[in-house]
Amino acid sequence: MTHTMHPPIRRRPTNVPxxxxxxxxxxxxxxxxLIGVSFLIGWLLSGLTAQVLPGAPAYTILIFMLLTLLVxxxxxxxxxxxxxxxFYLLPALxxxxxxxVLPVVLTVNYAFTNYSGANSGNPDSASRTxxxxxxxxxxxxxxxxxxxxxxxxxxxxxxxxAGGTIVLYDEEASVPYRQPVRAxxxxxxxxxxxxxxxxxxxxxxxINRYEYVGLANFQEIxxxxxxxxxxxxxxxxxxxxxxxxxxxxxxxxxxILLYNKRLKGRNxxxxxxxxxxxxxxxxxxxxxxALFNQQFGIVNKTLGLLGVAAVPWLGDPLWAKVSILxxxxxxxxxxxxxxxxxxxxxxxxxxxxxxxxxGASRWQQITNIxxxxxxxxxxxxxxxxxxxxxxxxxxxxxxTAGGPAQEGRESTAQSTDILLSWGYNTAFVSSGGxxxxxxxxxxxxxxxxxxxISLVNFRAAGVFEEARK
Amino acid sequence: xxxxxxxxxxxxxxGYVHREPSLLRRALPWLVTAALVIALIxxxxxxxxxxxxxxxxxxxxxxERGWVRFLLFLLAASGVLALTSLLGxxxxxxxxxxxxxxxxxxxxxxxxxxxILVVLVAVYPLLYVLIAAFDPRNSLFAxxxxxNPNILYRSGLMPRxxxxxxxxxxKLFEGVTIPGWQLLLAGVGGASLATLxxxxxxxxxxxxxxxxxxxxxxxxxxVIAALAALVLFMTPAQFTGFSxxxxxxxxxxxxxxxxxxxxxxxxxxSTTAGYAMARLRFPGRFQMLLFFIFIQxxxxxxxxxxxxxxxxxxxxxxxxxxxxxxYSGGAIAFNTWIFKGYVESLPESLEEAxxxxxxxxxxxxxxxxxxxxxxxxxxxxxxQFIGTYAEFILANVLLTGVEQWTVGVMLxxxxxxxxxxxxxxxxxxxxxxxxxxxxxxxxFQNYFVGGTVSGGVKE
Numbered sequence: 001m002t003h004t005m006h007p008p009i010r011r012r013p014t015n016v017p018x019x020x021x022x023x024x025x026x027x028x029x030x031x032x033x034l035i036g037v038s039f040l041i042g043w044l045l046s047g048l049t050a051q052v053l054p055g056a057p058a059y060t061i062l063i064f065m066l067l068t069l070l071v072x073x074x075x076x077x078x079x080x081x082x083x084x085x086x087f088y089l090l091p092a093l094x095x096x097x098x099x100x101v102l103p104v105v106l107t108v109n110y111a112f113t114n115y116s117g118a119n120s121g122n123p124d125s126a127s128r129t130x131x132x133x134x135x136x137x138x139x140x141x142x143x144x145x146x147x148x149x150x151x152x153x154x155x156x157x158x159x160x161x162a163g164g165t166i167v168l169y170d171e172e173a174s175v176p177y178r179q180p181v182r183a184x185x186x187x188x189x190x191x192x193x194x195x196x197x198x199x200x201x202x203x204x205x206x207i208n209r210y211e212y213v214g215l216a217n218f219q220e221i222x223x224x225x226x227x228x229x230x231x232x233x234x235x236x237x238x239x240x241x242x243x244x245x246x247x248x249x250x251x252x253x254x255x256i257l258l259y260n261k262r263l264k265g266r267n268x269x270x271x272x273x274x275x276x277x278x279x280x281x282x283x284x285x286x287x288x289x290a291l292f293n294q295q296f297g298i299v300n301k302t303l304g305l306l307g308v309a310a311v312p313w314l315g316d317p318l319w320a321k322v323s324i325l326x327x328x329x330x331x332x333x334x335x336x337x338x339x340x341x342x343x344x345x346x347x348x349x350x351x352x353x354x355x356x357x358x359g360a361s362r363w364q365q366i367t368n369i370x371x372x373x374x375x376x377x378x379x380x381x382x383x384x385x386x387x388x389x390x391x392x393x394x395x396x397x398x399x400t401a402g403g404p405a406q407e408g409r410e411s412t413a414q415s416t417d418i419l420l421s422w423g424y425n426t427a428f429v430s431s432g433g434x435x436x437x438x439x440x441x442x443x444x445x446x447x448x449x450x451x452x453i454s455l456v457n458f459r460a461a462g463v464f465e466e467a468r469k
Numbered sequence: 470x471x472x473x474x475x476x477x478x479x480x481x482x483x484g485y486v487h488r489e490p491s492l493l494r495r496a497l498p499w500l501v502t503a504a505l506v507i508a509l510i511x512x513x514x515x516x517x518x519x520x521x522x523x524x525x526x527x528x529x530x531x532x533e534r535g536w537v538r539f540l541l542f543l544l545a546a547s548g549v550l551a552l553t554s555l556l557g558x559x560x561x562x563x564x565x566x567x568x569x570x571x572x573x574x575x576x577x578x579x580x581x582x583x584x585i586l587v588v589l590v591a592v593y594p595l596l597y598v599l600i601a602a603f604d605p606r607n608s609l610f611a612x613x614x615x616x617n618p619n620i621l622y623r624s625g626l627m628p629r630x631x632x633x634x635x636x637x638x639x640k641l642f643e644g645v646t647i648p649g650w651q652l653l654l655a656g657v658g659g660a661s662l663a664t665l666x667x668x669x670x671x672x673x674x675x676x677x678x679x680x681x682x683x684x685x686x687x688x689x690x691x692v693i694a695a696l697a698a699l700v701l702f703m704t705p706a707q708f709t710g711f712s713x714x715x716x717x718x719x720x721x722x723x724x725x726x727x728x729x730x731x732x733x734x735x736x737x738x739s740t741t742a743g744y745a746m747a748r749l750r751f752p753g754r755f756q757m758l759l760f761f762i763f764i765q766x767x768x769x770x771x772x773x774x775x776x777x778x779x780x781x782x783x784x785x786x787x788x789x790x791x792x793x794x795x796y797s798g799g800a801i802a803f804n805t806w807i808f809k810g811y812v813e814s815l816p817e818s819l820e821e822a823x824x825x826x827x828x829x830x831x832x833x834x835x836x837x838x839x840x841x842x843x844x845x846x847x848x849x850x851x852x853q854f855i856g857t858y859a860e861f862i863l864a865n866v867l868l869t870g871v872e873q874w875t876v877g878v879m880l881x882x883x884x885x886x887x888x889x890x891x892x893x894x895x896x897x898x899x900x901x902x903x904x905x906x907x908x909x910x911x912x913f914q915n916y917f918v919g920g921t922v923s924g925g926v927k928e
Contacts, residue, residue, distance in 0.1 A: 017751050017752060018752070019752055020752060021752075023751070023752035023753065024752045024753040024756060027751075027752070027753050028753070057783075057784040058782060058783045058784040059783045059784050059785050059790070061783070062783065082751075084830070085745060085749045085751040085754075086751070086753070088741040088742060088744060088745030088749065088834075089741070089742045089745055089746075089757060091737070091738050091741060091742070092738045092739060092741070092742035092761075092801045092805060093742075095738055095794075095797055095798055095801055096761075096764055096798060096801055096802065098794075098798065099769065099776070099794055099795055099797065099798025099799075100764055100767065100769060100772075100798040100799065101764075102775075102779065103769070103772035103775035103776045103779060103798075104767065104771075104772050104775070105775075106772070106775035106778065106779065107771075107772045107774065107775045110774060110775065110778075245505075254584075254587065257580050257583070257584065258584075260577070260580070262573070262577060263577055263580060263581075264577075265581075269584050269588060271911075272588045272591070272592055273587070273588060273591060273592075274910070274911075274914070275591065275592055275595060275907075276591055276592075276595075277910070278906065278907045278910035278911065279595065279903045279906070279907060280855070280858055280859035280876075280877075280902070280903055280906045281859050282858075282859045282860070282861045282876070282877035282880070283859075283876070283877070283880060283899045283902055283903050284595075284899075284903075286877075286880050286881065286884060286895070286899070287594065287595075287598050287896075287899055288594070289884060290598075290609040290610070290884070290892055290895070290896075291594055291597070291598075291609075293609075293610065294526065295526050295528045295529070296528060296609070296610045296611065296612075296625075298594065298597055298609075298625075298626065300526070300529055301529055301530070301613065301624055301625045301626055302624075302626060304525070304526075304529040304530055304531045304532065304535075304624065305530070305532050305535050305620075305624050305626070306532070306535040306536040306539055307531070307532055307533055307534045307535035307536050307537075308520075308535075308536070309520060309523045309524065309525045309526075309531075310523065310524075310525055310526035310529055311520065311523075312523070316519060318515060318516065318519055319516070319519065322512075322516065330591065330594075333591075387766060391768055391770075391771065393770065393861075393862050394859075394860075394861050394862065397861070397862070398861065398881070420770070420771070423773070424773065424862070427773065427774050427777075428773075428866055436774045436778070439773075439774050440774050440775070443771055443772060443773070443774065446771055447767065447771065450766055450767060450771070451763075451766070453766075454762075454763065454766035457766075458762065463762055464759075
């Protein structure tokens with residue numbers, strides 16, 4: 001069959017992705033436009049839903065966004081067929097962007113504001129006062145505030161309150177209604193638009209907005225560094241380092257002992273020694289609080305039999321640190337033991353035989369064959385263990401809650417607090433006064449430290465080389 | 470993983486040349502050891518100084534110089550072992566006619582002694598809490614019986630076995646109404662579980678046939694289905710008790726639900742991504758891999774404030790949906806990495822054969838790769854499930870209502886209660902709450918044992 005006429009040349013979308021850096025950027029651009037447009041449409045639709053159904057929950061935006069993505073994805077495929085490779089990553093990417101990257105971006109944002117329990121961006125229900133709405137539904141009159149003029153009461157940025165917001169409530173103060181303000185004069189607020197007929201107005205209050213304060217949070221952290229940042233940072237590093245060393249040494253000893261093939265019943269020992277690993281840490285750590293009690297704990301009862309006076313395990317700054325290390329040893333040694341056993345089983349027995357023929361003693365075999373070969377598989381385990389324990393909030397919070405108190409420290413950064421629990425206390429414990437912005441600034445510091453640790457980690461574990469394959 | 474090169478081409482030109490390590494390098498282990506020993510001595514001195522002048526507690530039975538007796542006991546035990554080893558070595562040599570080293574036999578015996586002590590120290594706390602769960606007298610915090618002639622009771626080391634009852638457990642079930650169909654489901658699930666365990670025993674000790682395996686698979690399916698139905702259809706309205714502890718079963722159900730959904734979500738989100746990373750070659754793949762690895766280093770709770778604000782603004786503050794979404798963000802990167810490593814270990818020829826036969830990439834993934842990756846998906850699910858079960862910080866911040874609490878948060882409320890700490894109830898609840906995870910762990914032991922090193926290297 002021969003063609004006498006060529007079909008008309010049409011630019012068909014190709015299946016071959018554009019190569020090189022250009023390809024990466026193009027793909028990222030297309031994907032971000034896709035996700036961004038879905039977000040915008042979801043936002044618009046959920047806004048519309050909220051107008052139609054006032055009680056609609058805020059998470060409708062997620063649903064609409066997902067639906068839009070489902071519609072837009074095939075369309076994108078029609079335009080750029082080569083993007084299919086990226087569609088395999090899309091579900092994971094969307095979730096990571098929404099629930100990991102977005103929170104990180106928000107954290108960075110909050111770190112430069114004064115966002116806190118008092119400046120939360122929500123209506124201030126404590127300073128609610130009576131309000132009367134005029135007949136044309138355009139002005140609201142508030143009673144005289146003691147010692148404050150209206151602009152101060154509403155916490156406006158401008159003296160005329162233009163562009164500010166007032167919050168209106170009905171008699172029961174159940175549903176807040178936010179209304180932009182055009183101007184104020186005396187005790188009367190002129191609204192930018194009339195209040196809808198459906199909203200009854202009986203009360204009004206202000207919004208506790210938060211604003212950008214520059215580096216004030218970091219100034220606060222570094223200004224009080226000797227009372228919080230430095231000691232907490234030091235303990236975090238000491239804790240993460242020594243706990244991983246102790247666990248590794250214990251795991252190595254037990255693993256080497258249990259790998260001995262002559263030893264009878266070694267599977268029984270292994271099964272029993274797994275147990276601390278099998279119990280969820282969230283339960284066993286709380287159990288240790290009871291066992292470490294100074295007056296009644298089983299640990300001190302045992303030590304009493306050995307003639308040791310009652311140790312204040314959780315009641316003394318130094319001993320509390322020791323007990324955290326001990327509990328983490330109890331939690332972590334089975335993992336290290338198992339890792340040792342699996343790593344040992346990959347070592348070729350011929351090496352030992354050869355060494356034996358050459359006349360090496362058992363000790364020489366351990367130091368010259370076992371340990372060097374274990375190092376390759378142990379380095380990444382130790383490094384990731386360090387990174388994990390650097391942010392091991394669970395054991396600190398559940399065992400000591402950062403305590404016991406120590407003189408000369410901030411109330412949120414006590415003797416066993418690590419960086420992460422210090423941030424947690426600042427934001428969510430009453431002594432921290434719900435200072436979310438300060439907690440975000442602390443989190444930002446932890447981000448950078450974690451980043452540094454992980455860079456070292458990856459370099460040592462050869463992750464970059466493996467990923468490039 | 471082993472450093473030894475396998476092919477001659479890996480060798481440097483000229484083969485291996487042995488170089489004597491430098492002096493510093495040889496001295497390094499000893500320097501590190503010395504530094505550690507010095508640190509330990511300093512710490513020990515600080516602790517001893519800390520203990521100076523501390524009174525012994527009136528609530529603790531005290532034996533003056535008890536540690537001397539303990540050392541004597543160890544010495545005596547070692548002596549006895551030395552004798553029995555000698556005996557064993559002689560008998561063994563006479564029976565087999567081969568030379569047996571005395572040092573090796575004694576070493577093994579001493580290893581046994583050491584391991585038994587380690588097991589005692591590691592496992593006894595759990596046993597103690599287990600017995601305390603059956604002791605109605607809040608025995609984790611009880612005075613020992615100073616008059617008792619038995620030293621184990623006198624020191625309080627051994628809980629009283631004669632007063633055991635299920636009172637603490639009864640408190641956990643106070644006011645719980647369970648309709649008949651749930652009882653039936655629980656019965657069916659329990660029966661299948663028993664069958665499953667029995668079949669596993671039979672499989673281990675007797676002959677393993679195809680029929681047995683099929684029955685086992687079905688029993689496992691029934692157990693999972695019954696459990697899923699129970700978890701899904703249990704409602705807070707069934708828990709009519711007023712105290713926190715009467716809602717414990719609800720918190721177990723909540724935790725199972727949240728962990729299960731997170732585990733499934735982890736599989737759904739990470740398999741496609743992991744496959745693409747392993748098999749597809751496109752510009753941007755390397756950058757995405759790096760991005761995923763970096764993300765994995767940042768646990769979600771670092772951005773706790775932002776997650777809290779985000780989810781409350783979305784109206785998902787005190788809901789499981791919010792919690793699951795927050796967990797899923799953190800679950801993806803690690804599991805993608807694991808799945809990528811697994812797919813790379815599969816032979817590529819299978820997929821190529823399918824593609825030659827006209828299958829598209831997606832069909833290859835769904836029909837060839839997924840059916841082969843059942844094991845790794847079970848591992849991803851279990852790992853995520855267990856990790857989520859033991860998660861505390863996000864659950865503690867996000868879940869504010871008692872009826873939404875997870876096990877960890879619920880247990881915390883027993884021990885930090887404002888007016889009383891309920892250690893008996895705590896012990897009972899810990900026992901019940903830890904059981905599912907212990908069972909999973911031992912049931913699927915091989916997955917975890919195999920996963921440690923490979924996972925550690927891949928991390």
